[in-house]
Amino acid sequence: MDDMDRALEALKIQIKKEIVDNYFAERVYLEEEVQLLNTAVAAYQQKLHTLARHFLALYQALGSETAVAGVMEWCTLSPWPFYEEFQKLPPSARPALLHTYRGHGFTARRRLQNLILDIFARLAKDLEPLKEAYAKIQTHLRLLNEDIDKFNTSFDFGLIAAQIEAMEGGGAIMAGGLDAGERMELSTRMRFKRRKFTPEELPPPPPVPPLKTIQRELAAVLARHYLT
Numbered sequence: 001m002d003d004m005d006r007a008l009e010a011l012k013i014q015i016k017k018e019i020v021d022n023y024f025a026e027r028v029y030l031e032e033e034v035q036l037l038n039t040a041v042a043a044y045q046q047k048l049h050t051l052a053r054h055f056l057a058l059y060q061a062l063g064s065e066t067a068v069a070g071v072m073e074w075c076t077l078s079p080w081p082f083y084e085e086f087q088k089l090p091p092s093a094r095p096a097l098l099h100t101y102r103g104h105g106f107t108a109r110r111r112l113q114n115l116i117l118d119i120f121a122r123l124a125k126d127l128e129p130l131k132e133a134y135a136k137i138q139t140h141l142r143l144l145n146e147d148i149d150k151f152n153t154s155f156d157f158g159l160i161a162a163q164i165e166a167m168e169g170g171g172a173i174m175a176g177g178l179d180a181g182e183r184m185e186l187s188t189r190m191r192f193k194r195r196k197f198t199p200e201e202l203p204p205p206p207p208v209p210p211l212k213t214i215q216r217e218l219a220a221v222l223a224r225h226y227l228t
Helices: 003-062 065-075 083-088 108-154 157-167 180-190 211-225
Strands: none
Touching: 003 065, 003 083, 003 108, 108 211
16 A cells, blocks of 8 residues: 555544534534523423413402403403313412412402402513523524534435545445445434424413503403303
8 A cells, every 4th residue: 555545544434423423522512502591491380380370360359151251352462361271270279379369458349350460460571581581592493403404414324424434445444345225224324313392392472461451450350251
């Protein structure tokens, strides 16, 4: 083997090494991004659980399905967020939902109105960071899937195998070689799967009206639907 042959052989080895190193470096990057995304989704789900507590308290404060229907219609919320979860609670456990909310006032109507306003105020406060977290997750998911598509295009095993075989003069790239079916199977296994979340895993935040709108119209809504 002359100097030219040795140089070409060294170049082939370096190219193969770079392909392998780049493949695993990019794969590790994607795996880390997936973990970050999963962590963000878990945090979002926890925030959503806190928001659910406010809705459960609201349903308890309203006191009847008729009242709930009236307020939910005014809020244009359908289906009613977390109402099935509220229905599953035993009646004996429901009063505890209101322990951290205020309902001050001289009349029963005023106390109820202030109680519901307090619930809506806390709900609105927790809803804003939830909306921001949801938007960030959607952006992260889109960018991650773009990177996954680029990865799968750049590291297509069938294409890489063909390139290496061409460098080797058509020889098998692995001991024993790979037939077409085996190469396709390995190529499929090496691909990185795009990420997605079901509506159950990542439900969007409920579109609750702004608090200032609630403060202006809540008394009229309550009176119209169930306070006489």
